[in-house]
Amino acid sequence: MSLIQLTATDLLKKLSAGEVTSVEVTQAFLDQIESADKQVGAFLSVTKDSALEQAADVDSRRKAGKPVGLLGGVPVAIKDLLCTKGQVTTCASKMLENFIPPYDATVVRKIREADGVLIGKTNMDEFAMGGSTENSALGKTSNPWNLDCVPGGSSGGAAACVAASMAPLSIGTDTGGSIRQPAGFCGVTGLKPTYGRVSRFGLIAFASSLDQIGPMARTAEDAALLLEAISGHDPMDSTSANVASPQFSQTVGKPLEGLRIGLVKEHFGDGLDSEVEATVREAVKVYQSLGATISDVSLPHNKYAIATYYIIAPSEASSNLARYDGVHYGHRCDEKQMIEQLAAEKKAFEESGDEEGLRNMDTSLVRMYRQSRAEGLGPEVKRRIMLGTYTLSAGYYDAYYLKALKVRRLIRQDYDTAFKEVDLIVGPTTPSTAFKTGAKTDDPLSMYLEDLYTVSANLAGVGGISIPCGFSTTGMPIGLQLQAPPLAEEKLLQASHMFQQATDWHTRRPELS
Numbered sequence: 237m238s239l240i241q242l243t244a245t246d247l248l249k250k251l252s253a254g255e256v257t258s259v260e261v262t263q264a265f266l267d268q269i270e271s272a273d274k275q276v277g278a279f280l281s282v283t284k285d286s287a288l289e290q291a292a293d294v295d296s297r298r299k300a301g302k303p304v305g306l307l308g309g310v311p312v313a314i315k316d317l318l319c320t321k322g323q324v325t326t327c328a329s330k331m332l333e334n335f336i337p338p339y340d341a342t343v344v345r346k347i348r349e350a351d352g353v354l355i356g357k358t359n360m361d362e363f364a365m366g367g368s369t370e371n372s373a374l375g376k377t378s379n380p381w382n383l384d385c386v387p388g389g390s391s392g393g394a395a396a397c398v399a400a401s402m403a404p405l406s407i408g409t410d411t412g413g414s415i416r417q418p419a420g421f422c423g424v425t426g427l428k429p430t431y432g433r434v435s436r437f438g439l440i441a442f443a444s445s446l447d448q449i450g451p452m453a454r455t456a457e458d459a460a461l462l463l464e465a466i467s468g469h470d471p472m473d474s475t476s477a478n479v480a481s482p483q484f485s486q487t488v489g490k491p492l493e494g495l496r497i498g499l500v501k502e503h504f505g506d507g508l509d510s511e512v513e514a515t516v517r518e519a520v521k522v523y524q525s526l527g528a529t530i531s532d533v534s535l536p537h538n539k540y541a542i543a544t545y546y547i548i549a550p551s552e553a554s555s556n557l558a559r560y561d562g563v564h565y566g567h568r569c570d571e572k573q574m575i576e577q578l579a580a581e582k583k584a585f586e587e588s589g590d591e592e593g594l595r596n597m598d599t600s601l602v603r604m605y606r607q608s609r610a611e612g613l614g615p616e617v618k619r620r621i622m623l624g625t626y627t628l629s630a631g632y633y634d635a636y637y638l639k640a641l642k643v644r645r646l647i648r649q650d651y652d653t654a655f656k657e658v659d660l661i662v663g664p665t666t667p668s669t670a671f672k673t674g675a676k677t678d679d680p681l682s683m684y685l686e687d688l689y690t691v692s693a694n695l696a697g698v699g700g701i702s703i704p705c706g707f708s709t710t711g712m713p714i715g716l717q718l719q720a721p722p723l724a725e726e727k728l729l730q731a732s733h734m735f736q737q738a739t740d741w742h743t744r745r746p747e748l749s
């Protein structure tokens with residue numbers, strides 16, 4: 237098997253046995269990026285030189301018998317919304333196209349400290365708003381299983397690069413499904429941890445009460461390794477949970493006895509593709525054969541989850557994105573041209589004697605904000621800012637935002653009730669498999685419905701994982717979602733590993749020409 241086909245866990249074994257060097261491993265993935273990424277488009281930037289330098293440093297320490305970190309010279313790709321010191325971090329937006337952060341996000345720092353080799357930054361929906369990566373202002377990403385299909389989103393590049401063997405590990409973020417959905421669409425393993433498990437310091441915020449960073453990999457074992465490297469309390473993020481982080485890589489292999497699995501009635505209703513349903517039900521039988529007991533549970537408020545999410549997330553986004561005005565942060569319009577245009581407008585009003593027009597004219601400052609934002613932000617981001625500004629405005633705040641917060645509480649209570657009966661909730665990650673590029677771009681609502689089974693976990697703050705559980709007749713991967721009570725990532729990973737020991741869906745790779 238070639239190096240790029242190996243899991244991170246297997247690469248680590250070879251690295252520590254001295255059978256291969258980190259420079260060789262890194263070069264193998266760089267070569268694959270060189271040949272496959274022309275078709276897939278997973279990366280926005282590749283940091284070849286610094287990756288090889290980092291790899292050489294790990295190799296020399298290993299050779300000298302000095303300590304080497306948990307990730308021991310294995311490459312990791314990073315979604316391009318985590319700050320990387322000295323290296324452009326774009327959020328796939330024209331607004332931040334030239335932004336070079338002066339510091340590392342905590343997760344990036346931890347990966348460096350664990351000797352993960354930072355190989356590049358991956359494409360995504362602009363500011364993580366979307367479910368197909370089509371909202372990227374900086375490039376197109378294709379699904380490695382069918383280049384005419386989307387990879388999912390917003391962490392589409394992070395999922396596609398693992399599926400196409402361009403990196404063994406990647407970092408994604410999940411605000412409403414953006415790790416799990418692309419993992420499902422690309423046939424890889426993606427874990428959204430409990431809110432607070434991983435520090436958000438240095439993550440460019442979309443919706444701060446929902447955003448969470450997590451690992452994407454081929455296997456649960458590899459996801460456990462990366463989660464162990466990045467999780468833990470961080471004084472720089474006051475919402476990071478002040479609890480000890482388990483050694484996920486040590487516990488992932490322990491099978492769970494007497495596992496109680498709940499199937500959410502509401503996840504098997506309208507809108508679910510019949511092939512996806514049949515495949516997921518087969519996967520549940522695998523758990524049964526491994527000794528798990530299966531019962532039905534209900535999340536009665538799940539039907540309000542999409543509506544609730546699409547009020548709360550845009551509300552927070554409208555506030556978080558106010559800083560991109562060309563002064564505090566981001567793209568600034570051409571000021572000279574803008575001043576000339578304002579002067580021309582003024583002259584025209586004066587000549588026509590339009591008093592009202594003159595009175596309502598922008599000041600140059602307001603025009604600069606307005607124009608910078610108009611040029612720097614894409615249509616979906618603007619839609620969210622407008623939605624959020626509306627739902628937070630006086631007179632509508634109570635009816636929308638406050639109401640949504642109350643429903644959010646009910647959604648969380650549904651989970652608390654369900655988890656009294658079962659250890660894990662299992663169901664489909666998405667209602668269907670990856671769709672054709674362009675199929676949903678003109679219909680935002682149908683795009684939002686992709687998140688039907690994923691947004692609740694973010695609203696409730698619980699963890700969830702998507703693992704490959706089969707393929708459609710058209711050859712597209714199908715994802716199985718497992719959700720667990722707060723801070724039960726060990727269980728999620730163990731249960732996923734059990735499934736992956738009993739099946740081989742996760743070992744399949746797309747054939748790229």
Ligand code: GLN
Pocket residue numbers: 364365366367389390409410411412413414415442549687
């Ligand atoms: N698809 C969802 C959205 O567009 C989720 C995005 C995410 O998790 N970042 O908001």
